Amino acid sequence: MWWRRHPTLWVTLGLVFIAFVIISSHRRDPGSLSLFERLVYAAARPFQKGLADALSGIREIWLGYVALVDVRKENKLLAERLKELEKELAYCREIKSANERLAALLKFQNSISFPTVASQVIGEDSSGWFRTLILDKGFRDGIEKGMPVVAREGLVGHVIEVADRSSKVLMIIDRNSAVDVLLQQSRTKAVLEGVGRPDVCELKYVPRSETVEPGETVITSGLGGIYPKGLLVGKVEKVWKDGYGLFQKVEVVPQVDFRRLEEVLVIVSTEEVKQRDDGKKKPGISEGKKGQR
Numbered sequence: 355m356w357w358r359r360h361p362t363l364w365v366t367l368g369l370v371f372i373a374f375v376i377i378s379s380h381r382r383d384p385g386s387l388s389l390f391e392r393l394v395y396a397a398a399r400p401f402q403k404g405l406a407d408a409l410s411g412i413r414e415i416w417l418g419y420v421a422l423v424d425v426r427k428e429n430k431l432l433a434e435r436l437k438e439l440e441k442e443l444a445y446c447r448e449i450k451s452a453n454e455r456l457a458a459l460l461k462f463q464n465s466i467s468f469p470t471v472a473s474q475v476i477g478e479d480s481s482g483w484f485r486t487l488i489l490d491k492g493f494r495d496g497i498e499k500g501m502p503v504v505a506r507e508g509l510v511g512h513v514i515e516v517a518d519r520s521s522k523v524l525m526i527i528d529r530n531s532a533v534d535v536l537l538q539q540s541r542t543k544a545v546l547e548g549v550g551r552p553d554v555c556e557l558k559y560v561p562r563s564e565t566v567e568p569g570e571t572v573i574t575s576g577l578g579g580i581y582p583k584g585l586l587v588g589k590v591e592k593v594w595k596d597g598y599g600l601f602q603k604v605e606v607v608p609q610v611d612f613r614r615l616e617e618v619l620v621i622v623s624t625e626e627v628k629q630r631d632d633g634k635k636k637p638g639i640s641e642g643k644k645g646q647r
Contacts, residue, residue, distance in 0.1 A: 459617050462506040468582065470504075470619040471495055476520070485528035485548060485612070487511070491620065492519045500580060502621040508586035508609030509533070509574060510618055521620075526587070527552055527612055534577040535587055539570050544604070546572065546587060552612040555588065557604035564602070566593050572606050582621070 456472075463470055473495075477488030491497050493516055503510040503523045511531060515522035524531055527548040535546045535557070542564045544557040560566060570590040576583025592605040 455617055458506050459619065463619055466504075466619075468621045469623045471497065471622050473497075473521075473618055473620055475616050475618065484530075485525045485550060485552075486514070487523040487525060487615070487618075489521045489523060489618065489620070490519070492517045492521050494518055496622050497521045497620055498622075502581050502585070503618050504585060504621065505610050505615060505618050507611070508588065509581065510610055510612075510615065512580050513620065523618075525612060527555060527608060532558075533581060533587065534575045535572050536575040536583075537566060537570050537590070538573050539567075540565060542566065543575055543577070546606060553607060554591065555606045555608060557590075557606055558601070560602050560604050562595055562600060562602050566590060566602065566604055568593060 459472060463472065471491055473489040473491040475487050476490045479486045479488075487503075487510070489497075489503075497513060497516050499513055499516050501513045503512055509526055511523045511525040511528070513521050514524045525548070526533055526546060527550065529548050529550045531546075531548040533546040535544055536542070537544065542560060544560045546555050547558055548555050557566075557572070568590050572587040572589065574581040574583055574585040574587060586609050588606045588608040590604060591607045593602060595602045
C-alpha cells in the first residue's frame with residue numbers, strides 16, 4: 355500500500371498531531387509541560403510552522419485568484435461601458451456639429467433676398483467625368499429644374515433633374531458646367547467652367563488686354579437666365595498668358611469646399627430672380643447645352 359512506502363511522513367504527521375493535542379490541553383498553563391511533552395513539542399514545532407506557512411500561502415493564493423477574477427470581471431464591465439460612452443460622445447459631437455452648420459445655414463438663408471428651400475446632400479457622383487449631388491428635396495418640396503443651388507460659402511450649381519422626393523444638382527466644378535460670372539474689382543465678364551476637380555475652375559474668354567489680379571473676387575453676373583447676380587463664386591488663384599491667342603488663362607478657387615458639402619439652399623423663385631433683373635433677360639453667354647445633362 356502507498357502509506358507503507360512513506361513511513362517518515364506518517365511519523366511526522368503523528369508528531370504534529372500529538373504536539374497539537376499537548377499544546378491544546380496545556381494552552382492555559384504552558385509551564386506545566388513535562389519533559390517528554392516538551393521534547394515532542396520541540397520536535398514537531400518546525401513541521402507545525404511549515405504546515406502553518408503552507409496553509410497561509412495557499413490561503414493567499416486563493417484570495418489572490420478570487421480577487422483577480424473579480425478584477426477581470428470589473429475590467430470587462432468598464433471596457434463595455436467605455437465603448438458605450440465613446441459611441442454617445444461621437445453621437446453628441448455629430449449632433450453639435452450638425453446644429454452649428456444648420457444655424458449658420460439658417461443665418462445665411464435669412465440674409466439673402468430670395469426664397470429658398472434647405473436641403474441635405476444624400477448622394478454624390480464624383481467620377482472622372484461628372485460632378486453631381488443628390489438632394490433630399492424634389493417636386494413635392496417645390497424644386498424645379500434649372501433652380502440655382504447655393505451653400506453658406508457661395509455658389510454650388512443648379513438643378514438638372516427632379517424626382518418626387520429628390521433632385522440632382524450639376525456642380526460648378528463639373529466639366530459640363532459653364533456659369534456667366536463677373537470679376538468684381540475689374541468688372542470683367544467671363545465664363546466659369548469646371549475642370550472636374552473640387553478645388554479649381556477656369557475662367558474662359560478673358561481678353562488679354564484686361565488686367566486680372568490673383569485674389570480678385572468672382573461673382574455671378576446675372577446673365578444666362580439661371581443664376582441671379584451677385585452670388586459669390588470664388589477667388590482668382592492664378593493668371594498667365596500664352597504666347598499666342600486672344601484670351602488669357604485664369605484659374606479660380608471655388609469659395610465652397612465641395613469635399614465637405616452636407617447642406618445647401620435651393621433658390622426656388624425664378625420669377626423673383628427675373629424681377630430683380632428688371633424682368634428682362636439680358637444678353638450674355640448662356641449655359642445652353644453645356645449646363646444640361
